[in-house]
Amino acid sequence: MAHPADHPSNIFNCFLRGSPEEPFVVAQLGQSLDGRIATLTGDSKHINRAAALDHLHQIRARVDAVVVGIGTVIADDPLLTVRRVAGRNPARVVIDPRARMPRDAKCMHDDGTPRLIVRCQNGALPPGAEEIRIDDVSSLPHAVIRALGARGFARILVEGGARTVSSFIDARAIDRLHVLVAPLLLGSGKPALDLKPIGAISEALRPDARTYVLPDGDVLFDCDMRRLAHEGAAA
Numbered sequence: 001m002a003h004p005a006d007h008p009s010n011i012f013n014c015f016l017r018g019s020p021e022e023p024f025v026v027a028q029l030g031q032s033l034d035g036r037i038a039t040l041t042g043d044s045k046h047i048n049r050a051a052a053l054d055h056l057h058q059i060r061a062r063v064d065a066v067v068v069g070i071g072t073v074i075a076d077d078p079l080l081t082v083r084r085v086a087g088r089n090p091a092r093v094v095i096d097p098r099a100r101m102p103r104d105a106k107c108m109h110d111d112g113t114p115r116l117i118v119r120c121q122n123g124a125l126p127p128g129a130e131e132i133r134i135d136d137v138s139s140l141p142h143a144v145i146r147a148l149g150a151r152g153f154a155r156i157l158v159e160g161g162a163r164t165v166s167s168f169i170d171a172r173a174i175d176r177l178h179v180l181v182a183p184l185l186l187g188s189g190k191p192a193l194d195l196k197p198i199g200a201i202s203e204a205l206r207p208d209a210r211t212y213v214l215p216d217g218d219v220l221f222d223c224d225m226r227r228l229a230h231e232g233a234a235a
């Protein structure tokens with residue numbers, strides 16, 4: 001189990017900025033050296049090593065809500081709780097526009113933590129879960145952040161998967177992106193990101209980034225996406 005003192009100093013200071021009026025949004029992705037988050041058969045476990053997993057739990061312990069897409073719930077059935085470090089569980093939020101939530105999804109189990117489902121159509125709600133109703137799927141990233149802010153959540157982690165994180169980046173809805181790269185080549189499989197296509201390298205997103213080599217060799221890219229958000233707003 002990692003101790004906060006083992007961790008690159010000050011990396012979480014920026015998290016203090018969030019408020020319900022303007023939530024701080026951090027996204028994370030753990031990926032192979034060649035930018036994959038799963039094999040073609042969907043195997044995604046053990047790409048990253050222990051320190052990267054500790055880092056993910058450190059983030060969960062510092063946010064008010066963790067958001068995943070329904071694809072991740074169906075593929076991995078994650079708990080989305082804080083287990084590898086000390087800390088409180090964040091609220092669990094699943095973006096599920098077409099109401100595909102499996103009836104026994106672990107992240108929807110009632111352990112006293114708020115559970116919210118973002119939907120565009122009707123479906124059965126797990127006991128004790130709350131619906132966030134969105135009419136227009138294209139408004140999703142910003143509408144989700146607004147709805148979570150309105151419920152008092154000041155810090156939000158967008159934990160995956162690929163489509164969800166990509167849509168938040170394309171919408172310029174991310175303040176910080178943490179990419180945890182493992183020195184491992186999958187050679188094929190699911191790409192970590194699939195952003196809107198560009199024609200020229202000059203159009204690429206180039207965030208200010210700091211890198212940290214974690215104790216067991218994975219590398220953390222801590223990317224400040226705020227400058228991109230401002231460029232997007234001005235365009």
Ligand SMILES: NC(=O)c1ccc[n+]([C@@H]2O[C@H](COP(=O)([O-])OP(=O)(O)OC[C@H]3O[C@@H](n4cnc5c(N)ncnc54)[C@H](OP(=O)(O)O)[C@@H]3O)[C@@H](O)[C@H]2O)c1
Nearest residue numbers: 029030038044069070071072075140160161162163164167
């Ligand atoms: N390495 C990591 O850090 C990490 C973390 C989490 C997950 N994963 C992996 O990621 C994979 C799952 O990723 P994924 O891309 O298939 O699924 P995903 O991003 O978890 O979920 C995508 C689905 O969520 C809904 N959705 C989310 N954002 C949306 C938006 N802005 N607009 C419209 N719909 C939205 C859509 O549901 P509908 O299609 O039903 O409309 C979409 O198909 C799994 O293999 C999992 O293991 C990796």
